[in-house]
Amino acid sequence: IIGPAPTTEQGVALVKEYQSQGIVVTLVGGIIDQIDEAGVKTSEELRILPIGRNINSVAHVVSIAVRTAMIFGNVAPGAAQENLDYNMHRVRAFVNAFAPITEEIVSYGAGVIAFGFPVITDNYDFKVPKSLVVQPNVEEFNATSLEARDIKIKITKVDIPVSFASSFEGEIIRRGDMQVEFDGSRMDCCEPVQTRELSEVNDHEITIIGKDIDEMPVGSKNQIVYVLEVAGKSMQEDFEPVFERKFHSYLNCVEGMMHTGQRDMIRIRISKDTFNAGFRLKDIGEVLYSQVKNEFDAVVDKCAVKIYADPEECTRLRHEVAIPLFNKRDERLATMTDEKVGVYYSCIMCQAFSPSHVCIVTPERLGLCGAVSWFDAKATYELDPNGPCQVVTKEKPIDERIGEYEDVNEVVRKLSQGALEDVSLYSIMEKPMTSCGCFECICGIEPFSNGVCIANREYAGQTPLGMTFSELASMTGGGVQTPGFMGHGKHFIGSKKFMKAEGGVARIVWLPKDLKEQVAANLNKTAKELYGIDNFTDMIADETITTDPEELVAWLT
Numbered sequence: 001i002i003g004p005a006p007t008t009e010q011g012v013a014l015v016k017e018y019q020s021q022g023i024v025v026t027l028v029g030g031i032i033d034q035i036d037e038a039g040v041k042t043s044e045e046l047r048i049l050p051i052g053r054n055i056n057s058v059a060h061v062v063s064i065a066v067r068t069a070m071i072f073g074n075v076a077p078g079a080a081q082e083n084l085d086y087n088m089h090r091v092r093a094f095v096n097a098f099a100p101i102t103e104e105i106v107s108y109g110a111g112v113i114a115f116g117f118p119v120i121t122d123n124y125d126f127k128v129p130k131s132l133v134v135q136p137n138v139e140e141f142n143a144t145s146l147e148a149r150d151i152k153i154k155i156t157k158v159d160i161p162v163s164f165a166s167s168f169e170g171e172i173i174r175r176g177d178m179q180v181e182f183d184g185s186r187m188d189c190c191e192p193v194q195t196r197e198l199s200e201v202n203d204h205e206i207t208i209i210g211k212d213i214d215e216m217p218v219g220s221k222n223q224i225v226y227v228l229e230v231a232g233k234s235m236q237e238d239f240e241p242v243f244e245r246k247f248h249s250y251l252n253c254v255e256g257m258m259h260t261g262q263r264d265m266i267r268i269r270i271s272k273d274t275f276n277a278g279f280r281l282k283d284i285g286e287v288l289y290s291q292v293k294n295e296f297d298a299v300v301d302k303c304a305v306k307i308y309a310d311p312e313e314c315t316r317l318r319h320e321v322a323i324p325l326f327n328k329r330d331e332r333l334a335t336m337t338d339e340k341v342g343v344y345y346s347c348i349m350c351q352a353f354s355p356s357h358v359c360i361v362t363p364e365r366l367g368l369c370g371a372v373s374w375f376d377a378k379a380t381y382e383l384d385p386n387g388p389c390q391v392v393t394k395e396k397p398i399d400e401r402i403g404e405y406e407d408v409n410e411v412v413r414k415l416s417q418g419a420l421e422d423v424s425l426y427s428i429m430e431k432p433m434t435s436c437g438c439f440e441c442i443c444g445i446e447p448f449s450n451g452v453c454i455a456n457r458e459y460a461g462q463t464p465l466g467m468t469f470s471e472l473a474s475m476t477g478g479g480v481q482t483p484g485f486m487g488h489g490k491h492f493i494g495s496k497k498f499m500k501a502e503g504g505v506a507r508i509v510w511l512p513k514d515l516k517e518q519v520a521a522n523l524n525k526t527a528k529e530l531y532g533i534d535n536f537t538d539m540i541a542d543e544t545i546t547t548d549p550e551e552l553v554a555w556l557t
């Protein structure tokens with residue numbers, strides 16, 4: 001946008017309109033002062049970039065276009081015509097230039113038009129069909145620009161008091177900026193979806209049970225449970241976890257809201273600015289309702305949201321409804337093995353936070369968030385064949401010991417945009433799978449015992465690795481391979497494929513007590529089947545025994 005707009009309000013409205021459509025906006029000239037004056041935040045993450053007040057700053061934007069052709073289009077440096085052609089056909093950029101258009105602006109505009117980027121202006125003096133488009137009504141700049149580049153965007157209006165756009169995904173809300181927090185690792189929280197009969201659901205009904213945000217102390221930690229009730233002729237229970245996993249990206253699109261985790265291990269922060277703009281619990285319901293109805297309209301005819309902030313109800317729902325539901329889903333996988341299926345699935349839902357992270361989901365290794373099993377990934381693919389989960393064949397094994405396949409490597413290379421070369425499915429030391437930040441647990445090799453220690457997100461204490469879960473997370477996440485450390489789901493601990501390349505579950509020497517109790521049944525069963533050992537978890541230390549590595553060795557021996 002080359003400014004200034006006729007009024008600050010018109011300039012801000014135009015910028016925010018593009019932002020809500022996920023379009024990157026670069027600003028040149030007086031529009032920058034208008035945006036500043038209105039207090040609109042700008043950054044790369046928010047996709048609003050002030051470039052410079054002088055018109056010659058346009059050159060920096062053109063430079064991005066030139067580099068785009070070289071980086072993504074493999075156009076050689078110096079191949080000018082090829083570069084222009086690439087931009088014309090592949091880069092859907094355009095310019096909005098507010099009157100008055102000076103001769104200097106015209107000369108820059110001519111250069112931009114050579115790239116195939118049309119200029120839309122409210123200046124009446126010039127007109128070049130399809131290239132210099134006159135739109136006297138500034139409110140119509142957005143629609144005219146999208147039409148000029150044949151850009152079609154499917155947008156659902158979300159009726160909340162703050163912006164809703166993918167550009168807010170990845171926004172971090174610091175403790176000092178937060179109005180309230182909902183923390184599933186310390187309190188009872190969960191976000192289950194439940195399928196109901198059509199007659200049981202009143203479409204778009206949003207119910208709040210308990211206190212609203214304005215009755216919660218500033219900076220406090222609270223419980224929250226939101227139950228999404230859905231009904232539809234083609235709805236299947238298999239789709240429930242797919243919807244649940246999408247809540248993460250839906251809620252992160254809210255300006256000033258941060259959501260991490262899944263199932264009953266969620267954490268949500270709402271910023272003071274967002275609260276002051278009028279955001280309340282019912283708005284969480286509005287977001288979930290509108291997005292589920294929009295994205296899954298093929299299977300969801302009716303949808304209602306119940307939001308519980310009442311502590312007793314949250315505890316009841318988590319323990320009596322959600323956990324049994326999650327356990328039931330996990331049990332379906334109990335009889336399946338990686339060898340019995342013809343394909344695995346990739347998942348890139350977490351690339352908003354970790355751009356190079358790719359999970360490969362198999363029957364015996366669920367996604368590291370613990371919320372995407374092989375069945376869930378399959379259902380996600382069936383609901384949206386172009387979506388975040390894709391089929392991965394496993395026809396070209398390279399090394400079955402560590403679970404490495406040429407087909408899997410090809411997918412990982414492509415989906416990580418070349419950041420990752422190869423991954424193994426069953427090793428923590430050789431080409432381990434990457435971790436985003438959503439892991440339920442982190443395991444790490446403990447050098448004194450040469451065993452492996454595991455910490456889960458809920459465990460806040462020290463581990464024999466000399467680090468807490470948070471400290472381990474800061475070195476394991478980010479979509480990079482860190483041999484010796486790996487993020488994973490809780491369910492994976494009892495899998496026969498857990499660290500198979502390094503000897504399997506027998507290498508586990510330390511677990512937090514609560515986690516040990518949660519995984520005992522599966523883990524003991526696996527140890528019995530693999531090694532003939534009874535009550536294997538009795539041989540694993542926990543924090544009540546020691547967190548010191550030397551004492552751990554003494555206890556083990």
Ligand code: SF4
Pocket residue numbers: 245347348349350351357358359361366367368369370371372436438439
């Ligand atoms: S952690 Fe993995 S499986 Fe889970 S949502 Fe993220 S990418 Fe998908």
